[in-house]
Amino acid sequence: DIQMTQSPPVLSASVGDRVTLSCKASQNINKYLNWYQQKLGEAPKLLIYNTNNLQTGIPSRFSGSGSGTDFTLSINGVELEDLSIYYCQQGNSLPFTFGSGTKLEIK
Amino acid sequence: QVQLKETGPDLVQLTQTLSITCTVSGFSLTTYNVHWVRQPPGKGLEWMGAMWNGGGTDYNSAFKSRLSISRDTSKSQVFLKMNSLQTDDTAKYFCARQGIAAYFDYWGQGVMVTVSS
Numbered sequence: 069d070i071q072m073t074q075s076p077p078v079l080s081a082s083v084g085d086r087v088t089l090s091c092k093a094s095q096n097i098n099k100y101l102n103w104y105q106q107k108l109g110e111a112p113k114l115l116i117y118n119t120n121n122l123q124t125g126i127p128s129r130f131s132g133s134g135s136g137t138d139f140t141l142s143i144n145g146v147e148l149e150d151l152s153i154y155y156c157q158q159g160n161s162l163p164f165t166f167g168s169g170t171k172l173e174i175k
Numbered sequence: 176q177v178q179l180k181e182t183g184p185d186l187v188q189l190t191q192t193l194s195i196t197c198t199v200s201g202f203s204l205t206t207y208n209v210h211w212v213r214q215p216p217g218k219g220l221e222w223m224g225a226m227w228n229g230g231g232t233d234y235n236s237a238f239k240s241r242l243s244i245s246r247d248t249s250k251s252q253v254f255l256k257m258n259s260l261q262t263d264d265t266a267k268y269f270c271a272r273q274g275i276a277a278y279f280d281y282w283g284q285g286v287m288v289t290v291s292s
Contacts, residue, residue, distance in 0.1 A: 102278040104220075111269055111282035112220065118276055155220055159277025163235040164210075164222040 070094050070158050074167035081146045082175045089141040089170045091134075091156035100160040101139045103132055105152045106169075112155060116141060148174055177201035179209075179270050179283035187260050189292045197253040197270030197283060204228065204246055208273040209253045211244065213266040214285070221266075225273070226253050260290045 071094035081087045091101065099119045104112035114123045116132035119139060129144045143150055151174050156167040183195035197209060204226070211223040224234040224244050232244045243256045253270060267287045271279035 100277055104279075111271075111285055112279070113282075114274075114278060114280050117274065117278040117280075123280065157220075157278070162225075162233055163237075164277060166220040166222070168219045 072167035074170050078171045080173045085146045086144050091139045093137045096136050097158045097160035102157045103141045104155045107152045177281045181283045181286040183286045192258040195255045199251045204248045210271050211255050212269045215266040265290045
Protein backbone atom coordinates (compact mmCIF):
# COMPACT_ATOMS: atom_id res chain seq x y z
CA ASP A 69 0.00 0.00 0.00
CA ILE A 70 1.13 3.57 -0.66
CA GLN A 71 1.74 5.52 2.56
CA MET A 72 0.86 9.20 2.61
CA THR A 73 2.68 11.42 5.10
CA GLN A 74 1.42 14.90 5.86
CA SER A 75 3.25 17.68 7.64
CA PRO A 76 3.04 19.53 9.83
CA PRO A 77 0.35 17.83 11.95
CA VAL A 78 -0.75 21.23 13.24
CA LEU A 79 -0.26 24.59 11.60
CA SER A 80 -1.07 27.88 13.27
CA ALA A 81 -1.65 30.89 11.07
CA SER A 82 -3.04 34.38 11.23
CA VAL A 83 -5.75 35.71 8.96
CA GLY A 84 -4.15 36.86 5.75
CA ASP A 85 -1.12 34.57 5.98
CA ARG A 86 0.05 32.37 3.15
CA VAL A 87 0.46 28.78 4.34
CA THR A 88 1.81 25.63 2.75
CA LEU A 89 0.84 22.10 3.70
CA SER A 90 2.97 19.15 2.66
CA CYS A 91 2.03 15.64 1.56
CA LYS A 92 4.59 12.98 0.64
CA ALA A 93 3.86 9.62 -0.95
CA SER A 94 5.92 6.50 -0.27
CA GLN A 95 6.20 5.90 -4.02
CA ASN A 96 5.52 7.69 -7.27
CA ILE A 97 1.83 8.55 -7.64
CA ASN A 98 2.27 10.64 -10.79
CA LYS A 99 -0.26 13.49 -10.64
CA TYR A 100 -2.98 11.57 -8.78
CA LEU A 101 -3.05 13.53 -5.56
CA ASN A 102 -6.19 15.08 -4.14
CA TRP A 103 -6.83 17.44 -1.23
CA TYR A 104 -9.85 17.58 1.03
CA GLN A 105 -10.98 19.98 3.74
CA GLN A 106 -12.90 18.63 6.70
CA LYS A 107 -14.59 20.88 9.20
CA LEU A 108 -15.60 19.57 12.60
CA GLY A 109 -18.56 17.22 12.37
CA GLU A 110 -18.79 17.42 8.58
CA ALA A 111 -17.93 15.22 5.65
CA PRO A 112 -14.70 15.95 3.77
CA LYS A 113 -14.97 18.41 0.90
CA LEU A 114 -12.89 18.09 -2.24
CA LEU A 115 -10.64 21.11 -2.78
CA ILE A 116 -8.06 20.10 -5.36
CA TYR A 117 -7.88 17.06 -7.64
CA ASN A 118 -5.03 15.65 -9.72
CA THR A 119 -2.46 17.84 -7.98
CA ASN A 120 -3.51 21.27 -9.18
CA ASN A 121 -7.09 21.33 -10.41
CA LEU A 122 -9.41 23.48 -8.34
CA GLN A 123 -12.78 21.86 -7.72
CA THR A 124 -15.79 23.91 -8.81
CA GLY A 125 -16.85 26.42 -6.21
CA ILE A 126 -13.60 26.38 -4.25
CA PRO A 127 -12.02 29.81 -3.67
CA SER A 128 -8.99 30.65 -5.76
CA ARG A 129 -6.86 31.22 -2.65
CA PHE A 130 -6.44 27.43 -2.59
CA SER A 131 -3.88 25.96 -4.96
CA GLY A 132 -1.95 22.73 -5.32
CA SER A 133 1.38 21.74 -6.81
CA GLY A 134 3.86 18.89 -6.98
CA SER A 135 4.53 15.68 -8.81
CA GLY A 136 5.78 12.17 -8.22
CA THR A 137 6.05 11.88 -4.45
CA ASP A 138 6.02 15.46 -3.12
CA PHE A 139 2.94 17.64 -3.12
CA THR A 140 1.79 20.86 -1.50
CA LEU A 141 -1.45 22.64 -0.80
CA SER A 142 -1.17 26.39 -0.47
CA ILE A 143 -3.66 28.82 0.94
CA ASN A 144 -2.89 32.38 -0.16
CA GLY A 145 -4.56 34.63 2.36
CA VAL A 146 -5.95 32.43 5.12
CA GLU A 147 -9.47 33.27 6.26
CA LEU A 148 -11.23 32.38 9.51
CA GLU A 149 -13.45 29.90 7.68
CA ASP A 150 -10.35 27.89 6.67
CA LEU A 151 -10.13 26.47 10.19
CA SER A 152 -10.23 22.75 9.33
CA ILE A 153 -8.27 19.56 8.97
CA TYR A 154 -6.79 19.03 5.51
CA TYR A 155 -6.24 15.55 4.11
CA CYS A 156 -4.37 14.42 1.04
CA GLN A 157 -5.39 11.25 -0.82
CA GLN A 158 -3.63 9.31 -3.54
CA GLY A 159 -5.67 8.02 -6.44
CA ASN A 160 -2.85 6.33 -8.31
CA SER A 161 -3.52 2.79 -7.17
CA LEU A 162 -5.72 0.70 -4.93
CA PRO A 163 -6.14 0.75 -2.05
CA PHE A 164 -6.67 4.49 -2.13
CA THR A 165 -4.96 5.97 0.91
CA PHE A 166 -5.18 9.20 2.85
CA GLY A 167 -2.65 11.14 4.84
CA SER A 168 -3.16 11.62 8.56
CA GLY A 169 -4.15 15.24 8.12
CA THR A 170 -2.92 18.73 8.92
CA LYS A 171 -4.99 20.74 11.35
CA LEU A 172 -5.04 24.42 10.49
CA GLU A 173 -5.52 26.63 13.51
CA ILE A 174 -6.22 30.32 13.26
CA LYS A 175 -4.31 32.55 15.69
CA GLN B 176 -28.45 17.87 -7.60
CA VAL B 177 -26.07 15.13 -6.52
CA GLN B 178 -26.77 13.71 -3.09
CA LEU B 179 -25.71 10.69 -1.10
CA LYS B 180 -27.23 9.65 2.20
CA GLU B 181 -26.16 6.86 4.51
CA THR B 182 -28.64 5.10 6.77
CA GLY B 183 -27.78 2.51 9.32
CA PRO B 184 -27.72 1.64 13.01
CA ASP B 185 -26.19 3.83 15.68
CA LEU B 186 -25.17 0.84 17.75
CA VAL B 187 -24.00 -2.65 16.85
CA GLN B 188 -23.10 -5.40 19.27
CA LEU B 189 -19.61 -6.85 19.39
CA THR B 190 -19.06 -9.65 16.82
CA GLN B 191 -22.31 -8.79 15.04
CA THR B 192 -22.81 -7.61 11.47
CA LEU B 193 -23.04 -3.99 10.32
CA SER B 194 -25.33 -3.07 7.44
CA ILE B 195 -25.40 0.44 5.99
CA THR B 196 -27.30 1.70 2.95
CA CYS B 197 -26.15 4.58 0.77
CA THR B 198 -29.01 6.07 -1.23
CA VAL B 199 -27.93 8.33 -4.06
CA SER B 200 -29.74 10.83 -6.24
CA GLY B 201 -28.78 13.10 -9.10
CA PHE B 202 -26.62 10.50 -10.83
CA SER B 203 -26.70 6.89 -11.94
CA LEU B 204 -24.84 4.03 -10.28
CA THR B 205 -24.22 2.61 -13.75
CA THR B 206 -22.27 5.74 -14.69
CA TYR B 207 -20.38 6.60 -11.50
CA ASN B 208 -18.40 4.58 -8.99
CA VAL B 209 -19.31 4.77 -5.29
CA HIS B 210 -16.87 4.19 -2.46
CA TRP B 211 -17.02 3.60 1.26
CA VAL B 212 -14.69 5.49 3.61
CA ARG B 213 -14.67 5.38 7.38
CA GLN B 214 -13.31 7.61 10.12
CA PRO B 215 -12.87 6.55 13.75
CA PRO B 216 -13.55 9.29 16.28
CA GLY B 217 -10.75 11.85 16.27
CA LYS B 218 -8.78 9.94 13.62
CA GLY B 219 -8.17 10.01 9.90
CA LEU B 220 -9.90 8.63 6.85
CA GLU B 221 -9.68 5.02 5.70
CA TRP B 222 -10.78 3.77 2.29
CA MET B 223 -12.79 0.59 2.63
CA GLY B 224 -13.89 -0.38 -0.82
CA ALA B 225 -15.61 0.45 -4.06
CA MET B 226 -18.66 -0.42 -6.09
CA TRP B 227 -17.68 0.12 -9.70
CA ASN B 228 -20.19 1.40 -12.22
CA GLY B 229 -19.98 -1.89 -14.10
CA GLY B 230 -21.05 -3.82 -11.02
CA GLY B 231 -17.69 -5.09 -9.82
CA THR B 232 -16.19 -4.43 -6.43
CA ASP B 233 -12.80 -3.92 -4.83
CA TYR B 234 -11.94 -4.04 -1.16
CA ASN B 235 -9.19 -2.84 1.13
CA SER B 236 -7.36 -5.98 2.20
CA ALA B 237 -7.28 -4.56 5.74
CA PHE B 238 -10.84 -5.79 6.03
CA LYS B 239 -9.93 -9.24 4.74
CA SER B 240 -13.11 -11.15 4.02
CA ARG B 241 -15.28 -9.27 6.54
CA LEU B 242 -16.51 -6.68 4.06
CA SER B 243 -19.08 -6.95 1.30
CA ILE B 244 -20.37 -4.19 -0.98
CA SER B 245 -23.36 -4.60 -3.26
CA ARG B 246 -25.96 -2.46 -4.99
CA ASP B 247 -29.50 -2.21 -6.27
CA THR B 248 -29.43 0.06 -9.29
CA SER B 249 -33.22 0.19 -9.52
CA LYS B 250 -33.32 1.80 -6.10
CA SER B 251 -30.09 3.81 -6.52
CA GLN B 252 -28.67 2.17 -3.44
CA VAL B 253 -25.25 0.83 -2.49
CA PHE B 254 -24.91 -1.45 0.49
CA LEU B 255 -22.07 -2.05 2.92
CA LYS B 256 -22.05 -5.15 5.03
CA MET B 257 -19.27 -5.98 7.45
CA ASN B 258 -19.25 -8.87 9.89
CA SER B 259 -17.40 -9.79 13.07
CA LEU B 260 -17.40 -6.22 14.33
CA GLN B 261 -14.89 -5.22 16.99
CA THR B 262 -14.69 -2.09 19.13
CA ASP B 263 -12.12 -0.57 16.77
CA ASP B 264 -14.77 -0.62 14.04
CA THR B 265 -16.47 2.23 15.89
CA ALA B 266 -16.39 5.00 13.31
CA LYS B 267 -18.34 7.33 11.08
CA TYR B 268 -19.00 5.56 7.79
CA PHE B 269 -19.25 7.64 4.63
CA CYS B 270 -20.21 6.80 1.09
CA ALA B 271 -18.71 8.99 -1.60
CA ARG B 272 -19.02 9.38 -5.35
CA GLN B 273 -15.92 9.10 -7.47
CA GLY B 274 -15.37 11.83 -10.03
CA ILE B 275 -13.81 11.50 -13.47
CA ALA B 276 -10.48 10.53 -11.97
CA ALA B 277 -9.77 8.83 -8.64
CA TYR B 278 -11.10 11.50 -6.36
CA PHE B 279 -14.27 11.79 -4.30
CA ASP B 280 -16.33 14.76 -5.38
CA TYR B 281 -19.52 14.22 -3.39
CA TRP B 282 -19.91 12.70 0.06
CA GLY B 283 -22.79 11.67 2.25
CA GLN B 284 -23.04 13.18 5.71
CA GLY B 285 -21.93 9.88 7.23
CA VAL B 286 -23.43 7.60 9.84
CA MET B 287 -21.77 7.19 13.22
CA VAL B 288 -21.68 3.57 14.32
CA THR B 289 -20.64 2.49 17.79
CA VAL B 290 -19.67 -1.11 18.46
CA SER B 291 -20.65 -2.04 21.96
CA SER B 292 -19.88 -5.00 24.14
